[in-house]
Amino acid sequence: SYLPFCLEYTPFSGESLFSFPRHSYLFIGSIDFVHILTYKEGVDILAGISMNSSIQLWIAARYLESISLLLAFFFLQRKINEYLLVFVCLVVVFLLFECVFSQSFPVCYVNGEGLTAFKKNSEYLICCFFLLSLFLFHKRQTYFDSKALRFMQVAVILAVLAELTTVLSFGHHSTPFSTPVGILGRIFSLYCLAKAVFEVSLEKPYNTLFRKLREHEEKLEDKVRERTAALQQSTEQLEKEIIERIKAEKELLWELSVNKKLAKVSDALISRAFSMQEIAELVLHTAQGLTECQRGFVSSVDLISRAVTAYTGKGIFAHKGEEEQPIRLFPVKESGKYPGLWGQALNTQQGFYVDYISPHDRKSTLPQGLEPQRNFLNVPALIDRKAVGQIALADKPESFTRHDLLAVERLAALFALSIQRKGMEDALSRSELEYRSLFNDALDMINIVDEKRRITSVNPMELKILRYSKEEIVGMSLLDLIHPAYKVRTAEALEQIFSTGMCIMNYETALVSKDEQQIDVEVSAVPQLDQGQVVSVRAIMRNITDRKKEERDKRNLEIQLRHSQKMEAVGTLAGGIAHDFNNILGPIFGYTELALDVLPDDDRVSLWLREVLRASHRARELVRQILTISRRTDQDVQPLRIQLLIKEALKLLRCSIPSNIEIRQSLGLIVRLCWQIRPAFTRLS
Structure with a gap:
């Protein structure tokens, strides 16, 4: 009778604590009911169920009871979706039954040994959950009726005592139903729990509501008294805050309107590339929309000549009877200053507005001969504290305001960025054109090689020297163009560049042209980095075939020169030796001829002496030859x-x-x- 009663009447108690456990206790009771039916020492109606499964059902029910009571405090002041809660409890109970009867649940009892360590540790853990709930009851006692709180605390204490009987009893497979203390503790625990619910739900269903109402009423009265005293002192301050808030709201609306228009202009300037004329027209149209001016112009300043190029608006630069010119140039004076009011913003680099223009200033506001204006606003566009342009507006139906100046200053900042971006785009285009011109007109061979060592770009000079077409060489491996004698060294050099990111200068190698001609080159390779990684290599190769040939010819000439110098030195030495040798031959000739004159012609010694004389003549001829070489005479x-x-x-x-x-x-x-x-x-x- 307790469970249907809880389900029926606790919604009227005002205690949100019971909203969570009142659903879970229905499923806890169902698990306990199945436990009683399967308990061997009890009813034992469901035969064939082991003692282990019965004790597992008991442990599962206690876990669900202690955890649901603990979780109830987390939903103390929160609204609970009861249908979702019922569904979750149903799923949990179904899973518990499935685990128990499929033997997936941890073993709690072993025949012949008794209760397992898991069962005993689970009882201690469940007691800890109950004690934690008891602590939370004490900490949040202001949320409950005092009498109901005492019953709940007693119920939790009795539940803890009942659980402790399972581990302190002498039986091997005891539960609270197996000992008198456990039975009484369990009965009185449920009684106190029911008494607490009865106290809140039946006997005093509205006491809690009235108690909370009184507490809130007392707090409210204290706050009213405090606020009444503070209200009298803060009335004037509140009025000021209201006024400031109204001003802030107006400022916010103005900010929103300006930011919306500026965002539209910014998106337009970023999304596509505009010419300077188109940028000026867009900025001028936006400025006129922000200030409700009828006339105006936007100008840019040349950073070198400091001349101003003005892009005109509706009629501001028109002479009477003349058509409006789209662009006018305002040169700077020799002093470096700009004339008139239109140049004041460029000179001071600060925006300003005037609502009255004197006759003298009307003539100096804009270049001579232009139509005069009633009022004038001028804001410079600055980049790094240098004026790169300006926005000038005139003839507003009403007076200019601070908001007009602020709005145009913000627009001028966007305009300055647009001028800077346009300058960077133009510089990039010129740089790309110059790079492409250098690349195409270079007298050296230039190519770019990717990570796969394939040629991705090549200049015309390389095509001319190697006699390949661009379609043939692009995509070809660089090593296919290298002479076989240099392939290994070139591959190692490429690997070094890609792995270390270092440059290689004046590296000599050789290429092979399409007609199998060897071309000696001197290479300077520079890696191209992307986020610190080498993605390609730019190689500049100079044809040194003629230079190498000249070097070889020069070396041959040097060898010949050294040989001539050696021969000249040998000749000089030989000349000295020849003179000495000639001095030796003189006595040989003299004495031989004297001996021939003394001896008869048929004498054998005469024959020998004549041979000596002939040999001496040959020696003299040899001396003459040596002297000829040494003297270099004809x-x-x-x-x-x-x-x-x-x-x-x-x-x-x-x-x-x-x-x-x-x-x-x-x-x-x-x-x-x-x-x-x-x-x-x-x-x-």
């Missing part, structure tokens, strides 16, 4: 009877060849130096 060419030289050589040759070989001679007259011919025959023999 020699006369004279006729020579070569037969005598040949006969002399044949005499020597006859002794070294077999006798069965016949030597025949038939020679005429030859013109040559004797000392040049004789060594040849001597070496021959």
